[in-house]
Amino acid sequence: MSEAPRRGPASDATPPKPPIRDSLVAAAFQLFLEHGYEQTTVDDIVTLAGVGRRSFFRYFPSKEDVVFPDHERCLADMTEFLSSGTDEDDPVERVCDAARLVLRMYAENPTFSVQRYRLTRKVPGLRAYELSVVWRYERALAEYLRVRFAGRRDGTLHADVIAAAVVAAHNNGLRSWLRSDGQGDAAAAVDHALGHVRDTFGAKGAGIAAPAQEEPEDVVVVISKRGTPMWRVVREIESTLRQD
Amino acid sequence: MSEAPRRGPASDATPPKPPIRDSLVAAAFQLFLEHGYEQTTVDDIVTLAGVGRRSFFRYFPSKEDVVFPDHERCLADMTEFLSSGTDEDDPVERVCDAARLVLRMYAENPTFSVQRYRLTRKVPGLRAYELSVVWRYERALAEYLRVRFAGRRDGTLHADVIAAAVVAAHNNGLRSWLRSDGQGDAAAAVDHALGHVRDTFGAKGAGIAAPAQEEPEDVVVVISKRGTPMWRVVREIESTLRQD
DNA sequence: TGCGCTCATGGCACTCAGTTCCCTCCAGTA
DNA sequence: TACTGGAGGGAACTGAGTGCCATGAGCGCA
Numbered sequence: 217m218s219e220a221p222r223r224g225p226a227s228d229a230t231p232p233k234p235p236i237r238d239s240l241v242a243a244a245f246q247l248f249l250e251h252g253y254e255q256t257t258v259d260d261i262v263t264l265a266g267v268g269r270r271s272f273f274r275y276f277p278s279k280e281d282v283v284f285p286d287h288e289r290c291l292a293d294m295t296e297f298l299s300s301g302t303d304e305d306d307p308v309e310r311v312c313d314a315a316r317l318v319l320r321m322y323a324e325n326p327t328f329s330v331q332r333y334r335l336t337r338k339v340p341g342l343r344a345y346e347l348s349v350v351w352r353y354e355r356a357l358a359e360y361l362r363v364r365f366a367g368r369r370d371g372t373l374h375a376d377v378i379a380a381a382v383v384a385a386h387n388n389g390l391r392s393w394l395r396s397d398g399q400g401d402a403a404a405a406v407d408h409a410l411g412h413v414r415d416t417f418g419a420k421g422a423g424i425a426a427p428a429q430e431e432p433e434d435v436v437v438v439i440s441k442r443g444t445p446m447w448r449v450v451r452e453i454e455s456t457l458r459q460d
Numbered sequence: 461m462s463e464a465p466r467r468g469p470a471s472d473a474t475p476p477k478p479p480i481r482d483s484l485v486a487a488a489f490q491l492f493l494e495h496g497y498e499q500t501t502v503d504d505i506v507t508l509a510g511v512g513r514r515s516f517f518r519y520f521p522s523k524e525d526v527v528f529p530d531h532e533r534c535l536a537d538m539t540e541f542l543s544s545g546t547d548e549d550d551p552v553e554r555v556c557d558a559a560r561l562v563l564r565m566y567a568e569n570p571t572f573s574v575q576r577y578r579l580t581r582k583v584p585g586l587r588a589y590e591l592s593v594v595w596r597y598e599r600a601l602a603e604y605l606r607v608r609f610a611g612r613r614d615g616t617l618h619a620d621v622i623a624a625a626v627v628a629a630h631n632n633g634l635r636s637w638l639r640s641d642g643q644g645d646a647a648a649a650v651d652h653a654l655g656h657v658r659d660t661f662g663a664k665g666a667g668i669a670a671p672a673q674e675e676p677e678d679v680v681v682v683i684s685k686r687g688t689p690m691w692r693v694v695r696e697i698e699s700t701l702r703q704d
Numbered sequence: 705t706g707c708g709c710t711c712a713t714g715g716c717a718c719t720c721a722g723t724t725c726c727c728t729c730c731a732g733t734a
Numbered sequence: 735t736a737c738t739g740g741a742g743g744g745a746a747c748t749g750a751g752t753g754c755c756a757t758g759a760g761c762g763c764a
Contacts, residue, residue: 343592343595344588344591345588347588347591347592347595348584348587348588348591351587351591373629373632376629376631376632377625377628377629377632377656377660379628380625380627380628381621381625381628383624384620384621384623384624384625387620388616388621409617412614412617412618412621416621416660416661417660
């Protein structure tokens with residue numbers, strides 16, 4: 217049956233009865249796959265799992281959470297990974313490696329991940345929930361990059377764009393692996409996708425248009441197409457001179 | 461009181477009684493700002509608006525939707541804008557312009573947009589809803605780019621990454637404007653942010669601080685001391701451009 | 705004029721997610 | 735034995751969202 221995701225850091229010796237949390241996840245996925253997500257009520261789940269209804273909401277804040285039982289831990293792992301780096305790390309490489317942590321979580325339980333992928337694709341509520349989870353990953357990456365790019369002109373803009381690109385590339389690779397029913401090489405797909413991001417934004421790619429980083433401080437260079445409307449040129453200048 | 465968002469394409473002659481939809485939006489925002497989103501029930505809204513509870517759910521599929529009353533139309537505008545382009549259009553320019561459509565919607569009602577921004581920042585449920593809206597914009601951009609990049613190696617990957625970058629840049633500019641309580645220049649902020657995306661991904665980088673490998677013929681370079689009065693800079697540019 | 709049709713609205717009751725409050729059970733302990 | 739604290743169970747409540755039906759206004763048509 218559907219494999220339960222990894223336990224928390226509790227005791228590893230639980231031979232006879234699986235802990236309630238795992239029972240709930242297993243029961244939920246069995247029913248979701250059999251009758252659909254919306255057709256399954258929380259009462260159905262707790263009945264199958266043999267626990268009280270109140271206990272469900274003790275382990276999962278909402279019905280949606282039971283579908284993503286390990287994202288909270290993964291997010292904690294990611295923030296810890298990012299905060300444990302040094303200033304020597306290339307920032308883009310670092311966030312790419314952080315994204316690989318998420319991939320690893322998915323790859324640990326291929327059939328579970330594929331089942332969940334099929335569920336989230338067809339249930340709008342679950343898709344929305346997943347978006348909010350992905351958003352938290354993206355925020356974690358962006359926060360890290362904002363710190364690393366602090367002081368740089370348009371640092372937060374760089375951080376936000378690169379974080380979004382990394383997440384998009386990761387998801388592109390991840391989804392192509394999930395669509396293959398977990399048959400292909402997940403790491404290869406994501407590495408390939410992240411490679412493009414690194415080529416675009418990475419250190420040797422010279423970054424995006426870092427304006428005047430090497431210029432003397434009191435000079436601004438504006439390059440504009442001949443024929444560009446004047447109001448647009450003025451607007452560009454104004455927004456550039458405005459310090460963030 | 462809180463300004464109602466733009467009507468649909470209905471009759472423009474409705475002097476005495478605002479249509480039910482607008483009454484609901486106005487009543488909802490009044491209560492949300494006064495007591496908070498979660499503290500306000502749908503019953504409160506319909507009572508204040510003077511309509512039946514059942515009518516609320518006829519106009520808005522959920523309580524969250526009343527906070528984003530015009531996104532559906534904007535999304536339709538965007539998809540229509542994208543599908544009405546030609547193959548001559550630069551794809552990156554096109555999606556940047558599509559993003560500007562969203563900005564225009566926000567800029568049309570500054571105070572409404574700022575109020576909504578404050579709400580979505582503090583209510584997790586609304587934030588999640590907004591994420592799902594943004595996701596649909598991003599999907600529309602990515603779909604367009606996938607078609608334009610069809611046949612190209614890693615076309616869908618490029619499409620996904622660029623769409624994500626455009627959305628992130630747009631949101632970066634939009635948020636900075638929203639944080640200024642709608643005082644700053646929204647278009648300038650977003651143009652500036654999108655300029656970086658164009659410089660990173662665009663075919664011809666014709667923007668601020670573009671990597672200056674362009675044909676000199678198309679390009680004007682203005683060098684100016686920081687602190688120079690704006691009128692002097694503008695005059696400099698104008699006189700330069702007038703030379704043709 | 706009156707008949708029937710359609711459509712917008714209101715009202716009522718229902719399901720179900722999520723919460724609050726309180727209960728029991730059990731382990732450890734003095 | 736009594737005390738205590740935490741884990742779990744259960745009843746009742748709130749509120750979002752839905753289905754069903756009644757009402758009433760407008761409208762074409764005989």
